[in-house]
Structures are given as C-alpha cells and as structure tokens.
Amino acid sequence: MSKERIGFYPGTFDPITLGHSDIIQRATKLVDKLVIGVAINRDKGPMFTLDERVEMVQDELDAIEGQLNDCEIEVRPFDNLLMHCAQEHGAGIIIRGLRAVSDFEYEFQMVGMNLRLNSEIETVFLMANDKYQFIASRLVKEIARLDGDVTAFVSPRVANRLYERVGRT
Numbered sequence: 261m262s263k264e265r266i267g268f269y270p271g272t273f274d275p276i277t278l279g280h281s282d283i284i285q286r287a288t289k290l291v292d293k294l295v296i297g298v299a300i301n302r303d304k305g306p307m308f309t310l311d312e313r314v315e316m317v318q319d320e321l322d323a324i325e326g327q328l329n330d331c332e333i334e335v336r337p338f339d340n341l342l343m344h345c346a347q348e349h350g351a352g353i354i355i356r357g358l359r360a361v362s363d364f365e366y367e368f369q370m371v372g373m374n375l376r377l378n379s380e381i382e383t384v385f386l387m388a389n390d391k392y393q394f395i396a397s398r399l400v401k402e403i404a405r406l407d408g409d410v411t412a413f414v415s416p417r418v419a420n421r422l423y424e425r426v427g428r429t
C-alpha cells in the first residue's frame with residue numbers, strides 16, 4: 261500500500277488571490293491531501309482577521325471544488341514554526357509559489373534554513389499560470405484602497421470583501 265502524500269501550503273492569504281488559487285489547484289495534482297496553513301502573521305498587520313482569511317480561503321475552495329483533483333483539503337490557521345506545523349500535519353512536502361526573481365532570494369534562504377530544521381521535508385516550488393504570476397495580495401489591497409478595480413486579481417467574492425473593508429460600496 262503506498263503512503264499518503266501530504267502537502268502543506270503556508271501563506272498569509274491577506275486576502276487569497278487568483279494566484280494562490282492557481283497554485284492550490286496545481287498542488288492538488290501532486291499530493292493526496294493538502295493542508296493550507298493560514299499564518300496569523302501579526303507583524304504584517306493584516307487587513308483581514310485570521311478568521312476572515314480562513315473563511316475566504318474556504319469559500320474559494322468551495323467555488324473551485326470541481327478543479328481540485330479529488331484531493332482532500334484542510335484549511336488550518338497556524339502561529340508556530342512552519343516546519344513544526346508541517347510536521348504536525350504529517351506533511352512531507354511544503355508547497356510554495358514562485359513569482360518573479362524577487363521571490364527567489366527569500367525562498368532560497370528559507371529552504372536552506374528549513375532543511376537544517378528538518379531534512380525530511382522537501383519544498384516544492386510551483387509557478388502560476390502567466391495570467392496570475394504578477395499578482396500579490398499587498399498590491400491588490402493597495403489598488404482597492406486607491407479606488408481601483410481588483411476583479412482581474414481576485415474572485416468577485418474577495419473583491420466585494422475588499423471594497424467593503426476599505427469603505428467602498
């Protein structure tokens with residue numbers, strides 16, 4: 261009997277974008293179970309509370325249910341060390357998305373350090389469809405605040421939440 265492959269996809273998801281959803285869909289082709297770890301990340305001063313971010317991720321998953329390759333998915337908040345959290349969930353693979361070269365340096369360091377913490381867990385990098393590669397939650401929030409249109413970057417549900425949060429109707 262083959263061992264169940266479990267992946268852990270961590271992030272802040274403040275809020276979840278079409279880039280994140282694309283990475284999630286791709287990751288479901290690689291693992292039997294995917295745990296999406298929503299980081300509390302107080303330092304980043306998130307626009308959405310942890311509960312809101314978890315709820316938005318769950319809503320997106322419900323909306324793309326048919327495209328998740330029958331992969332079992334769990335959404336879990338986490339506030340501890342990424343490697344410990346991955347371990348607690350029995351994950352053998354950490355999934356990260358790579359956008360531009362700018363992501364590389366940070367990710368390169370993270371993998372190096374994470375391997376020292378647990379050499380059994382591999383990090384796998386995925387690239388989103390080129391339509392979504394440039395999307396970053398930080399910029400989406402800025403566009404919403406400055407009265408711009410975010411519908412090319414997030415789902416209509418998340419766009420409404422963003423508009424609501426910045427006081428637009």
Ligand code: ADP
Pocket residue numbers: 270271272273274277278279280283355356357358359363386387388392393394395396397
């Ligand atoms: P973090 O706070 O760790 O940067 P994010 O929520 O911004 O978390 O992103 C989580 C993961 O998703 C990271 O690996 C990030 O590189 C990846 N990601 C975010 N947006 C995109 C995108 N548009 N294309 C590919 N990967 C992405």
